[in-house]
Amino acid sequence: MTDQSPPLDGDGPDGATDxxxxxxxTVRTDDGTRRLTAPVGAVLRDVLRDAGISPYTRYTERLNCGGRGICATCGVRIREGETEPDHWHDRLADRFGYPRLSCQYRLTRDVTVEIPEKRVWGGRE
Structure with missing residues (x-):
């Protein structure tokens, strides 16, 4: 997983974009926008953390469930490219307007995410 500039047409082998x-x-934070490249099927939480972007607060960075989908502290807002929730917590979060769990979000397409301000576990929309 690496930072990259926006892909350009013809950037890949044989002039095609891979x-x-x-x-x-694409991650939107208070510090600006970063673009990361990740393998299809990677877990969003892992991609963010590998890039030095934490979905947690300073307290929940240490006090979390380790990606098991039970503490709800790694929530992110999916702004573009969202897929249907397949984890019970994500289905409830989607229904009631809470952030999606980055630890349960498998990347299958390009996405744009925002890390919400975390009052407790992330406020509603």
Whole structure:
């Protein structure tokens, strides 16, 4: 998983853009926008953390469930490219307007995410 500038047409081998095996994760933070490249099927939480972007607060960075989908502290807002929730917590979060769990979000397409301000576990929309 690496930072990259926006892909350009003809950037890949033979002048084609290689998107079959990787996805682009655009992350909007208070510090600006970063684009990350990750393999299809990677867990969003892991991609963020590998890039030095934490979905947690300073307290929940240490006090979390380790990606098991039970503490709800790694929530992110999916702004573009969202897929249907397949984890019970994500289905409830989607229904009631709470952030999606980055530890349960598998990347299957390009997405744009925002890390919400975390009052407790992330406020509603």
């Amino acid at each position: 998107t079959a095996e990787t996805v682009t994760v």
